[in-house]
Amino acid sequence: MGEPRSSRRGLALVAVVVVVAGWAASRGGHGSGSAGPAKSAAPTVSSAPESSPTGRPSPTAADQDPARFAPQVARYAEKADVDPQLLMAILYNESYKPHDPAWERAWQRIKPDAAFGVANMHKAAFDQVKQGRDFAGRDWQQLPDDPALAIEAAAWYLHDLARQLPAQRSSPYPKDELLALGYNTGPGNMDAFAQGAKPGSAAQSYLDRLHANWSTAAQALHHSR
Incomplete structure (x- = not known):
């Protein structure tokens, strides 16, 4: 007799927990302010299991490449008046886990x-950023199924962060880097970094990945034209 279906589902869910817990432990919460200047952890690398909890094949590397979203990035970055290369680079930073619903x-x-998404x-970040926007009637639970909505919300979140940057800054970081740090660690920490606070190891790792993804983001946007 084969293994009961409920047991197989349970094992699949355990696999998800083990793998994604490794990712979650190594990344700060985006838009939540959960990773402060001094509270950071070094990133770890985990490999993905072969199947999703629904029994479908796991997303492939091509499925996860943010380059496929370049048209949406260009559209919503222009609408929100933010740098499309920054938005695209952030999507690359956020592609460390399978984005499968x-x-x-x-x-x-x-x-x-x-x-x-x-x-x-x-x-909390989505519910805040959607206020007064075209997607005000949308729900956070829709983000996994609607990449365009996720990108639109991210673009406006960066727009709102830019408005919160202090005019007088003592930071060596340029605007785009501060916005990326704000996206990763929250507006309160972004303000601290703008005033000279040193990012912790997790925030610095996020910034390092942004630098590594910067030219890739530019190429993705160029090829989409």
């Missing part, structure tokens, strides 16, 4: 405050 919802059942946005 089944995977995201399986993890969210274990960790209710997990981030959703290709831009890894928390519910």
Whole structure:
């Protein structure tokens, strides 16, 4: 007799928990202010299991490449008046985990405050940024299924962060880097970095990945034209 279906589902969910927990432990929450200047952890690398909790094949590397979203990035970056290269580079930074609706919802059942969508946005950040916007009637739970919505929300979140940057700054970081740090660690920490606070190891790792993804982001946008 084969293994009961409920047992197989349970094992699949355990696999998701083990793998995604490794990712979550190594990344700050985006838009939540959860990774402060001094509270950081070094990133770890985990490999993905071969199948999703629904039994479907796991997303491939091509499926996860943010370059496929370049048209949406260009559109919403222009609409929100933010740098499209910054938005695209952030999507590359956020592509460290499988952005598959089944995977995201399986993890969210274990960790209710997990981030959703290709831009890894928390519910509180989404609910705040959608106020008065074209997507005000949309729900955070829709982010895993709607990459365009996730990108639009991320673009406007960067727009709002830019408005919160202090005019007088003592930081060596340029505007785009401060906005990326704000996206990763929250506006309060962004303000601290703008005033000279030193990023912790997790925030610095995020900034290092942004630098590594910067030219790749530019190429993705160029090839989409």
